[in-house]
Amino acid sequence: MTKVTLITEYLGEELIPKIEKADSVCVLTSFVMKSGVQLLSEALWKAVERGAEVKVCTGDYLYITQPDALKMLYEIHEKMEIRLFRSGGKSFxxxxxxxxxxxxNTLFVGSSNLSGSAFTTGIEWNISISENHEVYEQALNEFxxxxxHEQTIPINKESIHTYEKEYREYHQRNPNIIHTWTSAEEIDLMLPVRKKNSEFVVENKEHYGTIEPRFAQVEALNQLEQTIEEGYNKAMVVMATGLGKTYLAAFFARKFKRVLFIAHREEIxxxxxxxxxxxxxxKTSGIYNGFLKEDGDFIFASVFTLSMKQHLQxxxxxxxxxxxxxxxxxxASQSYQKMIDYFQPEFLLGITATPDRNDQKDVYAICDGNIAYRxxxxxxxxxxxxxxxxxxGVYDDTDYSQIRWLGSKYDQEQLLQxxxxxxxxxxxxxxxxxHKQTRSLIFCSSIRQANFLSQFFNRSGYQTVSLHSKQQDIGRKEAINQLEEKKLDAIFTVDLFNEGIDIPSVDTILFARPTESLTVFTQQIGRGLRLHSSKSHCVIIDLIGNYRNADIKLSLFQVELKKTKNRKIAPVIPESCEFNLDIQSINLLEELRKKRQPxxxxxxxxxxxxKEELGRRPTYQELFLNGTIEVIxxxxxxxxxxxxLHWAxxxxxxxxxxxxxxxxxLKEIEKTGMQKSYKMIVLLGMLKKGKHNWYRSTTPEEIAPFFHHYLMEKEYRKRIDFSDKSSRTLWKYEEKKVANLIAKMPxxxxSGSSQGMISFEKNIFKLxxxxxxxxxxxxxHWTREVCxxxxxxxxxxxxE
Structure with a gap:
């Protein structure tokens, strides 16, 4: 039976005993003060030591959170997970x-941040809700x-150091903010609360007709069958938006009894x-998310829910x-990795339209190097x-160089100005x-911009709506239906249509925002490329300004600007397509390349x-896997x-x-050519001898067992570098044959290309x-990192 209690003081006395007994503790607070951490630290430490899952999320809004408080939180226990929401000026x-x-279960929600006064004698109003499973699960899902969230960062020594520097600079510029932040909070609290929008948009059945594999799905299914025959238990399929990845997964699932489908958006x-x-x-099916816990042969689960220990187990x-x-x-993100590491299915299938590193992570290793179809x-x-x-491509004369860059996106307030x-x-x-045709989808960078442009277009005689997470006047289904019926000319949106929702009849895409991610740009273009009887082609209207990464979109079309008198461009596109840049855009893109950040x-x-994300100096592999710039x-x-590293x-x-x-x-092992992997396998074999002996001379016979095992250990290594005619005979290990290959090739x-740094004479390989x-x-360790x-x-x- 639900129990609701109002708590107006001494919240800590209610909170601490429950933390000490809890199996799961999640703290969400606008800011953190040393006084609050001191009150909770012992209870949190005990909880972690007892095996409880403890997560704390706080924010940097107005830089109220004390750097020393973050340090204290970080030092409580190494198994605590702490993240900081980077607000970029947005209220939190x-x-x-x-x-x-x-x-x-108990949910405390109200006015108390993580501070001493908020937990003791401060004037606070909080509600304690116990034994209400539905409300608790909803809160846990939102937490x-x-x-x-992409705007949160892990708290570690490096991120604390960065925050501490920003904290000092902010308060030097705003010496009175620490006293006036409550006023700003009161203003934000008076803003209208959005109501829950539970609509989910499902594709119209008639778009696919008979539910049988078609087009790319047929080819992909054949490749997946071959993958299984070859002994793989993991694979990735890369299919452009609009080719039916979800239906492909459904066709593939017909051969399995119990299926788990994981996604990060409720609509999907x-x-x-x-x-x-x-x-x-x-087959029976069920949804498993923050609101529903249904069962069935096929379970469709939210990553946010399933990543919680209690739900995963x-x-x-x-x-x-x-x-x-x-x-x-x-x-490759932490939430997905938990599930991948936990489950042991017969087969793991990853589907995506954009494998490029949107999260700056590499997913290749997760599927054992097996891209079944692309x-x-x-x-x-x-x-x-x-x-x-x-x-x-339409020229935009906005001067984006005057807008503050926050690492991965522009400062929202300055951008809005x-x-x-x-x-x-x-x-x-x-x-x-x-350039428009009949049905337009217009992508904006914020809700305020979408609302502003929609109102402007409406005053100009057009029928448009702004569709986003806070829209209350019209639902998604209704807006989509009106666009399809031409009752609307355009829908302005922020990110609802990036993944999972399609309007096949859309024939015009307009980008009224800077392109900050090639992945998002690709996803959004895909919203207009679905086949539909009412359109012959899709128009893409793209504003090109001097914003960061403005030329990144050209790589999607494999466009190169030629240095000719007429500024000729050479896109690699089908004959049925057109690619047009106005002369000002061409000049701007050339200028940007010249003035690009050093x-x-x-x-x-x-x-x-x-480094800030990891809390330490990245290894070379980590830079390759997780860096935002390619290591080349x-x-x-x-x-x-x-x-x-020396220069930096x-x-x-x-x-x-x-x-x-x-x-x-160090430069030699970086530059030596690799037509095959053999040189680095030899070096790795030497490194297996340990730090005292790796650099000493060796022979092909000594390296042969490791060399053979390494290439045969993983199917994709064997397929890539050990399956041509000359090496296929070596699948069965014979020391003499393998040693001869090593001597002859790597x-x-x-030895011949190293300019004397390496020699191979009389069967001795020597540094x-x-x-x-x-x-x-x-x-x-450095040599092993590079290798x-x-x-x-x-x-x-x-x-690939």
Whole structure:
């Protein structure tokens, strides 16, 4: 029976005893004060030691959170998960405490932040809600989404150091803010609360007709069957938006009894359930998210819910025969990794339209290097499976260089100052009027911009709506129906249509926002490329200004600007498509390339961003997997990762001496060519001898067992580098044959290309330099970093 209690003082006395008994503790607070951490630290430590899952999410809004409080939180226990919401000036005011023990749960929500006064004698109003499973699960679901939000960062030594610097600078500029922040909070609390929008948009059944595989689905299914025959139990399928990835998963699922489908948006779950029900109507299905806990043969689960320990362990490790992960490019994030590590299905299938590193993560290793099928939208258009497009790049004279850049996006308030102008709206309207067709989807960077532009278009005689998470006047289904029936000319939106929702009849896409991510740009273009009887092609209208990454979109069309008198461009697109840039846009893109942020500083900024996330210096592999800039750029500029670290002043005094001493070796292992993986496998075999012996001479016979095992250990390695005619005979290990291959190829070729640094004579492979005893440990680890990174990069590239 639900119990509701009003608590107006001494919240800590209610909270602490429950923390000490809880199996799960989730804290969501606008800010954190040292006094609050001191009160809760012992109880939190006891909870973690007892095996409880403890998560804390706080924010940087107005820089109220004390850096010392973050340090204290971080030092309570290494197994606590703490994240900071980077508000970018957006108000952040939640205060909630979620506690679960066995079959009981309590939600505290109200006015108390994590501070001493809020927990004791301060004037606070909080509600305690006990034994209401539905409300608790709803709160837990919302907490999970916020905890894993793209604007949150993990708290560690590096992120605390960065925050501390920003905190000091902010309060130097705003010395009175610490006293006036409550006024700002009161203003925000008076804003209207949005009502819950529970509508889910499901594709119209008639779009696919008979529910049988078609187009790319047929090819992909054949490749998946072959994958299973070859012994793989994991695979990724990359299919352009609009080719029916969800239906493909449903067709593939017909051969499995129990299936788990995981997605990160509620709309996708319901849409996927509907698609599976059409393809396999004789199976039962259920939704498993923050609101529903249904059972069935096929379960459609929210990643935010399933990533919570209590929900994950609700299922047995081998409960599912098939697990499908939608939008697989997210799969390397921590929340997905928990599920991938926990479950043991017969087969894991990842599906995505955009495997490019949206989250700056690499998913190649997760599917054991097996990309079963891949087709991008250019090829799909060429084969007639997606609609042709006519692209128009329109010049935008907004000066984005005056808008503050926050690492991954522009400061929203400063961006809005530029966007919410009648003059800007008029230019967007004119570009749209010149090129539009009948049904338009217009992407904006914020809700306020979407509302502003919709109102401007309506005053100009058009019928439009702004559709987003806070819209109350019209539902998504109604808006989509009105657009399809031409009762609306356009829908302005922010990100509702990035993944999972389609309006096949849309024939015009307009970008009224800066392109900050190639992945998002690709997803949004895909919303207009679905085939439909009412359209011959899709018009793409794109505003091009001097914003960061403005030219990134050109890589999607493989466009290069030629340095000719007439500024000729050469896009790689099907004959049925058009690509048009006005002359001002061409001039701007050329100018941007000349004035691009100095490359070295750009590389350092990307490196520091990753260092802050990890809380320590990244290894070379981590930079390759998680960095926002491809590692080849570091090599092009510095010739080795450690040369970059030296320039960036990231090496200790001892490491600097060592780098100077072995600079040529470090650059050699970076630059040596790799037509095959063999050289680095030889080096890895040497490294297996340990830090005291790895650099000593060796023979092909000594390396042969490791060399053979490494290539045969993983199916994708064997397929890529050990399955041609000359090497297939070596699948059965014979020392003499393997040793002959090693002598003939990696050892002889590396000796010949290393300019004397390596020699191979009389069957002895030798490094021609000495290693000091005091250098052994660091040089061993540095060499291994480069070797393992190069192998990982090689197989990822060759596999694709």
């Amino acid at each position: 005011h939640p205060k909630a405490y979620l506690l679960k023990e066995k079959n009981a 999970s989404k916020l905890f894993q 779950l319901h849409q996927a359930q509907a698609s599976f029900n059409k393809v396999i109507p004789d 609700h299922f047995k490790r081998d409960e599912f025969d098939l697990i499908v992960i939608d939008e697989f490019h997210h799969a 087709i991008d939208f250019i090829e799909a258009v060429q084969r007639g499976w997606l609609a042709p497009f006519h692209y128009y 530029a966007q919410l102008k009648e003059e800007m709206a008029q230019k967007i309207l004119l570009a749209w009027e010149e 490359r070295k500083e750009k590389l350092k900024n990307a490196y520091m961003q990753l 750029q570091y090599y092009k500029e510095f010739k080795s990762y450690f040369a970059f 002043e990231e090496l200790t005094e001892k490491e600097i001496e060592l780098y100077i001493r072995y600079e040529n070796w 050892m002889s070729k590396w 021609n330099f000495d290693v000091l005893n005091e250098d052994e440990d660091i040089l061993f 393992e990174k190069r192998l990982m990069e090689y197989f990822a590239r060759k596999g």
